[in-house]
Amino acid sequence: MRTLPACLLLALALLTPAVQAAPPSVQKRLERRSETKELVQQVLEGGLPVPTATSRLRILREEPYAAELLIQFLPRVLEPRRLRDVTAVLAGLETRVAEPTLVDLAGHGDGAVRMYAVQGLGRLRSRRVDVMLPLLEDKSLGVRREVARALGASGNPKVGKALLTSARTETDPQTRVLLLEAVGASGDKKQAPALKTFLDDSSESTRFAAARGLCLLGTPEGFAFARKLLTSEDKYVRRQGLALYEGVSAKQSASALRPLLEDKDRPVAAGAARILYQGGDKTMMSWLVLASWNAQGEEKLAYEKELETLQLADDERKALLRKAGVVK
Numbered sequence: 001m002r003t004l005p006a007c008l009l010l011a012l013a014l015l016t017p018a019v020q021a022a023p024p025s026v027q028k029r030l031e032r033r034s035e036t037k038e039l040v041q042q043v044l045e046g047g048l049p050v051p052t053a054t055s056r057l058r059i060l061r062e063e064p065y066a067a068e069l070l071i072q073f074l075p076r077v078l079e080p081r082r083l084r085d086v087t088a089v090l091a092g093l094e095t096r097v098a099e100p101t102l103v104d105l106a107g108h109g110d111g112a113v114r115m116y117a118v119q120g121l122g123r124l125r126s127r128r129v130d131v132m133l134p135l136l137e138d139k140s141l142g143v144r145r146e147v148a149r150a151l152g153a154s155g156n157p158k159v160g161k162a163l164l165t166s167a168r169t170e171t172d173p174q175t176r177v178l179l180l181e182a183v184g185a186s187g188d189k190k191q192a193p194a195l196k197t198f199l200d201d202s203s204e205s206t207r208f209a210a211a212r213g214l215c216l217l218g219t220p221e222g223f224a225f226a227r228k229l230l231t232s233e234d235k236y237v238r239r240q241g242l243a244l245y246e247g248v249s250a251k252q253s254a255s256a257l258r259p260l261l262e263d264k265d266r267p268v269a270a271g272a273a274r275i276l277y278q279g280g281d282k283t284m285m286s287w288l289v290l291a292s293w294n295a296q297g298e299e300k301l302a303y304e305k306e307l308e309t310l311q312l313a314d315d316e317r318k319a320l321l322r323k324a325g326v327v328k
Contacts, residue, residue, distance in 0.1 A: 032062050050092070054092035057089070058094075064095045067090060067097040070098075071090070084113055087112075087117055090105075090116075092123075095124075102118075102120040102124075106132070111143060118132060122149045126150065129151060129158065133151070136163070141172055141175065148178035149182065151182050152181060152184075153185065154186070155186065157187045158186075159182075160190065160191040163186060164183050166179050177205050177209040180195065180209035180210050181212050181216070184214060184222075188217075191217075196210070207225075212246075215245060223252075230256060235267075238260075239271070248275070250277075251280065266302040270305065273306065288303055288307055289312070293321060
């Protein structure tokens with residue numbers, strides 16, 4: 001690893017004349033790549049925390065290039081902790097370029113490396129369920145949790161039965177929750193009858209997870225469970241009910257969520273608008289922007305939190321406000 005910085009520094013030195021001679025648009029791209037190389041070097045040397053490195057690399061919008069550089073030098077990363085960090089950064093880049101390498105790393109002997117690799121596959125909504133399914137029985141709790149998320153994210157109905165089978169035998173409560181939710185996310189409607197049996201479980205978190213899975217499958221039982229929570233006088237219970245609609249289409253959730261736009265608890269109202277928007281109701285973006293514009297204090301924060309989740313750009317916000325006639 002000691003020769004690595006010199007290699008990258010040489011590449012940077014050779015790049016400088018090209019940057020100076022190129023057109024402005026090309027210069028910007030080359031500058032981004034130059035900065036990407038520097039950041040990758042720091043990752044490989046262990047000079048940056050994983051969250052910081054991942055965030056800065058994504059801001060540069062050169063994720064595929066960064067992944068290629070990391071993959072190129074991956075065979076030289078022998079120290080276990082460093083390999084875990086590199087794998088975590090690869091996973092966080094969320095680029096398809098990294099998928100084959102993440103597939104390989106999912107079979108690594110180190111549990112943390114496997115966990116980060118599977119996490120990356122989940123973020124990519126990878127269809128490589130053949131690699132992930134055996135990891136449902138992994139000895140590492142972290143791996144089992146991440147593979148539950150990843151298999152659900154794959155949207156492959158063929159994994160539903162395996163997820164439900166694992167949920168029946170899983171001893172860790174939180175992992176069982178993730179498995180039940182993943183059954184719903186997989187879209188395997190054949191598992192709905194078996195999933196309903198968990199609604200009578202002694203564990204509240206298990207019942208809630210089963211209801212969420214059923215809502216994702218679009219079953220009446222799941223929505224009935226959620227609606228009961230939404231009618232509570234307790235705002236925190238209503239928030240729990242709202243959470244059950246995460247990932248549900250606006251077509252299926254509108255009858256329950258649209259009335260919540262008038263909820264006296266503004267985080268509930270703002271959350272309902274965001275979920276409807278993500279479910280396909282694009283009018284809700286304008287609703288959130290205008291609600292934030294008219295709100296004050298803590299109420300405004302509720303709307304801004306959801307707009308931040310949706311990553312609304314400033315120019316898009318201004319365009320919506322102009323269209324509504326509140327600004328010029």
